[in-house]
Amino acid sequence: MDSTTTGKAASGRGLCVKGCGFYGSEETKNMCSKCYNHFLKTQIIDKTAKELESLSLSHTKPPNPSLSSSDHALLEQDSGSKTLNAAGFDSDSGLRWKSRCKNCNKKVGLTGFKCRCGDLFCGKHRYATEHSCPFDYKKFDREILIKENQLIKGDKLAQRI
Structure with a gap:
């Protein structure tokens, strides 16, 4: 089999499913490291937005936008050498003011x-x-x-x- 026809490299790694051209792995859901980190960030943002929305509807207690321990573990696992701020975004991202x-x-x-x-x-x-x-x-x-x-x-x- 040819590696270009199957989409797999010789080492068993396929191209990133987001289509950026880099190779992904099964550990990162067949995404490259950059796309996987972006995926984790958007997942955490969506999760906290849903929590804030449910808290604002219930009016029982003030919103707490802090990250859970599982979110911290996911970010630390895949962040590599990047430094993360309290909200979980790397300091080089365009999301800061x-x-x-x-x-x-x-x-x-x-x-x-x-x-x-x-x-x-x-x-x-x-x-x-x-x-x-x-x-x-x-x-x-x-x-x-x-x-x-x-x-x-x-x-x-x-x-x-």
């Missing part, structure tokens, strides 16, 4: 500053005066002072004398 300054669009990474208005800024635009912050610091601080320092009234001394 970009950390850029809102004013100058400069990449800030870990050195970015999150303002009280909710946006991320670089070192140059981190101050409220530099990025025209809509957050009212004066009103916010006054509300804190009112809550923490209740109005103190003196006793009516005229009645005690």
